[in-house]
Each structure stands twice: as C-alpha cells, then as structure tokens.
Amino acid sequence: MKAAVINQFGDTDVLKFEDIAVPSPKPGHILIKVLAAGTNRLEHYLREGSVVPEFPFPHILGADAAGEVARLGQGVEGFDIGERVIPMPGFPTDEKDYDIYPASLAPSFTLPGLGIWGTYAQYIEVPARYTLKDDTGLSAEEVATLPMALATAVRAVKEIGNVKAGDKVLVQAGASGSGSMQVQVAKALGAEVVTTVRDDAKGEFAKSIGADLVINTRNEDLVEKVMEWTGGRGVDVAIDNVGGDVLAKSIDAIKATGVVVAFGFTAGTEVTFDIRNFFFGQKQLRGSMGSDIKDLQWGLEQVKTGKIKPALDRVLPLSQAAQAHYLIANNQVTGTIVLQPWAE
Numbered sequence: 001m002k003a004a005v006i007n008q009f010g011d012t013d014v015l016k017f018e019d020i021a022v023p024s025p026k027p028g029h030i031l032i033k034v035l036a037a038g039t040n041r042l043e044h045y046l047r048e049g050s051v052v053p054e055f056p057f058p059h060i061l062g063a064d065a066a067g068e069v070a071r072l073g074q075g076v077e078g079f080d081i082g083e084r085v086i087p088m089p090g091f092p093t094d095e096k097d098y099d100i101y102p103a104s105l106a107p108s109f110t111l112p113g114l115g116i117w118g119t120y121a122q123y124i125e126v127p128a129r130y131t132l133k134d135d136t137g138l139s140a141e142e143v144a145t146l147p148m149a150l151a152t153a154v155r156a157v158k159e160i161g162n163v164k165a166g167d168k169v170l171v172q173a174g175a176s177g178s179g180s181m182q183v184q185v186a187k188a189l190g191a192e193v194v195t196t197v198r199d200d201a202k203g204e205f206a207k208s209i210g211a212d213l214v215i216n217t218r219n220e221d222l223v224e225k226v227m228e229w230t231g232g233r234g235v236d237v238a239i240d241n242v243g244g245d246v247l248a249k250s251i252d253a254i255k256a257t258g259v260v261v262a263f264g265f266t267a268g269t270e271v272t273f274d275i276r277n278f279f280f281g282q283k284q285l286r287g288s289m290g291s292d293i294k295d296l297q298w299g300l301e302q303v304k305t306g307k308i309k310p311a312l313d314r315v316l317p318l319s320q321a322a323q324a325h326y327l328i329a330n331n332q333v334t335g336t337i338v339l340q341p342w343a344e
C-alpha cells in the first residue's frame, strides 16, 4: 500500500510517500481501507520528535480516518465488507484495560499514529470494538475531520468542563481543529460561547460555526472583552488549547469558582500565573486528555442532528502530507486538513 511514512524525526520533508506492506488484521481486529485521513497538530509534534523520544521506524502518523471495512480478523462479527466505519482516535491496547472509563485513563491507552501505525495510509488495522459504524451520511472527507477533534472536545467541554445550558464559555483558538469542535459542543449543550482568533478571516469562520462573540486578540484585550460580555463576572468555563502565556488570561477570564480546562500547548508548555487571583477566586484548573468511545458516539449524534458540522479546511492528496504539516505548523489552517490516500 501507499503511505506517508517517516523513518526519522525532523522537518516536514521526513514525510515520504512510499510503498509499505499492508497490515493483516489480528484476531478481533478489522482492516480498514482509508478513504480519507484527518490531520491534527499532534502529528506535527510527533514528526518533529517533540512528544515521544523514539518510534520503531518506519512509522505512520495519523489518528483520524473515515473508511470502509476491507477484511475482518478472526472472530469479528457484526461488520460487513465495504461498510463505512470510523476508527476511534485512541483506545487501550491491553484487553485488561477495556473496561476502564474513560478509556483515556487506561495505562495502555494509545492513538493510531502514536503506539501503532496510523491513518496516513491506504489501510489501517484496528480493534473491532473500537470501530464505529459511520451512519452520518457525510462524505468521507468531512467525516475524517471529526474523530479526534470532536471526541476530545466532548470530553473537555461536557465531561471535564461540565458545561451546562446557560453557561458562558470561553474557547481559546476557536478556528483551530480542536477549537472549532469545542465551540460547537458548547453550543450543542446550550451554552453561550466567546472565542479568540488572531485574524479576521478566522473570526468570520468562528461566527459561522456559532460563536456568540469573537475576540481578535491581535487588537482586542481578551480579559477586558470577556468581562464586558459577562457584566464583570467572568465566564463559567474556559477551554484552553493554547497554554503558554495565554493560559494565565484564561484564568483571569473565568468567574470566581470557575473552571479552566487545560487541553493544549500551541503557545508553549511552560505556564506562569499569579496565584493570588487564582485562589482568592477559588478557581479550578483541570486537565483533559484523549477521549472515550462514548464521547465520540455522543458527538456523532449531534452531527447527525446537524448541531455540529465538520470544519473541513481543504483536501490534499496523501502524497502532499508534508504540505499539510507545513500549513499546520504555520497556523494557516481553519478547521482541519484532510488527506486522500487514493488520490493520484
């Protein structure tokens, strides 16, 4: 099969479009023909070598796919060859961990493209129990934008942030892959949403997916605007995809007893904030990582009712995976880029 393979860490040019053996499905697993592969910023970090110290090379990145069943491993029932499916973008690999909830807390939890070969390929091999039937009615390209960003957004906003109808929620970087889903999950839960961008085109996009207020942090003060919007009180919950020096602003933008959900680190892994405002206000900082199959199931129900829509930036052939990573690294993506493994 063709795949975007890495044989070493490095710049975008380490992604090579090569022939590599098709994996065979282990007992209890399914071989999926990948019709479209979604991209995430995580894969840019993994390719650079800034997240895990080593892989058994050659390695294939990619957590997200929309595909169809190509072959069934021994003992797999309930799936038909050719049926449209969505593999979970993360699951435990050890059977002993299968009942742990949420799955992302399991010691053996990993992602396609991290602990096993990923979706930047014509085929992937995944456990049947972590494969969902795709009855969204959407194109494979649209579906491929969803799994990781949607499932982790449901976990962060609904389960960790505990967002409820009527809450006011801040989502940092609302035009990003993750942010665009977090805005829509919060809206689907009945919250009002303020989000941040750094250019006006991304601001228009953030409004189009339902943000009630968009703050361009290049020329507007985030905390001042949030306080104006909430009558001086602050938001109930902030979802922070950005980290670095932005996280302190998320803390300042929440109400007394409010919650910041730490989710990402695009602006840096080191965070400094004034502890006085934090504990005087009896605020909370919670981490959110990965998801459970229940999160993706809930998210896909919202997709089917039209409450959540895919945010497809553009479609590129898999042979241009390096270009996709360049665009991600340079923040030139609105929503998610999708790669087509079968395109010429």
Ligand SMILES: NC(=O)c1ccc[n+]([C@@H]2O[C@H](COP(=O)([O-])OP(=O)(O)OC[C@H]3O[C@@H](n4cnc5c(N)ncnc54)[C@H](OP(=O)(O)O)[C@@H]3O)[C@@H](O)[C@H]2O)c1
Pocket (backbone or CB within 6 Å): 040, 041, 042, 148, 149, 152, 173, 174, 175, 176, 177, 178, 179, 196, 197, 198, 199, 202, 241, 242, 246, 262, 263, 264, 265, 266, 267, 288, 289, 290, 291, 328, 331, 332, 333, 335
């Ligand atoms: N916790 C989890 O389970 C989980 C799951 C998925 C992703 N993540 C993490 O979440 C983060 C976002 O991932 P993604 O795939 O959504 O990334 P993405 O689509 O590439 O978006 C990242 C966005 O961050 C914003 N940004 C970058 N540098 C910034 C800075 N210095 N200040 C303010 N904003 C900045 C940019 O938005 P603008 O240009 O619009 O400002 C950019 O579009 C990553 O750190 C990723 O590892 C975590």
